[in-house]
Amino acid sequence: MPNFRFTAIDAGGQLRSGVMDAPDAASVIDRLQRDGSIPVRTKLAGRGGGAAGTLSADLFRRRGLSRDDIALVLRELATMLTAGQDVDRALRFIVETAPSKRLQGVMEAVRNKVRGGSPLHQALAEPPANFPRLHIGLIRAGEAGGTLGDTLVRLADMMDRERGLVRTVRSALIYPAILTIAAIVSVFLLIGYVLPQFEPLFRETGAQMPTLPRMLMGFGDFISGAWPYMVIAILLLVLLVQRLLRDRRVRLPVDRMLLHSPIAGALLRDSGAARFCRMLGTLVANGVPLIGALGIIQQTIGNLAVIDAIEAAIASAKSGAGLARTLEAKRVFPNRATHLLRLGEENAQLAQMALKAADIHEERSRQTVQRLVALLVPVITILMGGLVATIVGSLILAMLSLNDLAG
Numbered sequence: 001m002p003n004f005r006f007t008a009i010d011a012g013g014q015l016r017s018g019v020m021d022a023p024d025a026a027s028v029i030d031r032l033q034r035d036g037s038i039p040v041r042t043k044l045a046g047r048g049g050g051a052a053g054t055l056s057a058d059l060f061r062r063r064g065l066s067r068d069d070i071a072l073v074l075r076e077l078a079t080m081l082t083a084g085q086d087v088d089r090a091l092r093f094i095v096e097t098a099p100s101k102r103l104q105g106v107m108e109a110v111r112n113k114v115r116g117g118s119p120l121h122q123a124l125a126e127p128p129a130n131f132p133r134l135h136i137g138l139i140r141a142g143e144a145g146g147t148l149g150d151t152l153v154r155l156a157d158m159m160d161r162e163r164g165l166v167r168t169v170r171s172a173l174i175y176p177a178i179l180t181i182a183a184i185v186s187v188f189l190l191i192g193y194v195l196p197q198f199e200p201l202f203r204e205t206g207a208q209m210p211t212l213p214r215m216l217m218g219f220g221d222f223i224s225g226a227w228p229y230m231v232i233a234i235l236l237l238v239l240l241v242q243r244l245l246r247d248r249r250v251r252l253p254v255d256r257m258l259l260h261s262p263i264a265g266a267l268l269r270d271s272g273a274a275r276f277c278r279m280l281g282t283l284v285a286n287g288v289p290l291i292g293a294l295g296i297i298q299q300t301i302g303n304l305a306v307i308d309a310i311e312a313a314i315a316s317a318k319s320g321a322g323l324a325r326t327l328e329a330k331r332v333f334p335n336r337a338t339h340l341l342r343l344g345e346e347n348a349q350l351a352q353m354a355l356k357a358a359d360i361h362e363e364r365s366r367q368t369v370q371r372l373v374a375l376l377v378p379v380i381t382i383l384m385g386g387l388v389a390t391i392v393g394s395l396i397l398a399m400l401s402l403n404d405l406a407g
Helices: 025-034 057-063 067-082 087-097 101-115 120-125 133-145 148-205 211-245 248-259 265-285 290-298 304-318 324-330 335-346 350-406
Strands: 003-009 015-021 038-044
Touching: 003 025, 067 087, 067 101, 067 148, 087 101, 101 120, 120 133, 133 148, 133 265, 133 290, 148 211, 148 265, 148 350, 211 248, 211 350, 248 265, 248 304, 265 290, 265 304, 265 335, 265 350, 290 304, 304 324, 324 335, 335 350
Parallel strands: none
Antiparallel strands: 003 015, 003 038
């Protein structure tokens, strides 16, 4: 029977690691949950943590419900429970009003597990629901403290804010993306279709085409003949980059560079601080111990530089030194966020100050996106307009050359 290394958060909110004999990773997860722990990571002993061996929120969402489905379930559970309904009736309401057959089937399975004696957090953690660990930790804390309804309200609000920020970024980027695509298509049509129409005219007259149109036509011929190889080269490059980024030694400096890049760095730091502080404030406000909360957050962050900073903050918190100064030294978040966290630690109001910091940096993220888009649109317009003007100018030059020959 193979050995599996695991990391989990025990009932006291402490991270613990160990090795367990089990037929597969699912058995390890099941045993940890029966012991009252929240699984964080499990992998075969002696092997690297691959995609099949790592429990991640993204993996849970791919196999289980979508983010929109999870948000819907959380909001409706919160509404029903705060209205005085019990969990079984709330789950029955979700099953009966589910907008899709998949969501209906998943929540029916959850309801059956709850009716069979499983607590809600355990039913949501297991297949087919597979809720993210962050949600499971909060729901478990709410059940233990008798504040499940209020906990679900906070969790639903957190998801709504995160989804709202993502929607803001996506909506802001739609117009620049459409503008870029339209400009690229126009350029390729001019180079690949319009310019070649003049070549037979010059061939018939025996004259030489001007240099600029000739260069553009040569570029168009190269693209039309080499595009399959270019597509293959781009795909191979993407695969190579993905493979390199799986190596922590490569990924860590890249993530640090992105956080401090001149254009996108401010947005990444603000959005990262908003997400970190929102999760930290929500977890701590619902009774999750600080070290356990940091352990849960660590497993939901994608940037290795931030993960490294959280690991240092966990060690600092265990020694009694707090987390704000450590995060400030790592420089992965804006100074305003770490300053507010330090004030929260000093005044025993960490949850409140973390949520305040999240509000501030969510708004800053929106403002940064608006400024970037306001700058990006004219830059794209000028660059693509200049390129199109160059091509049109070459067309006019070719036509004038033909007129001279005719004269």
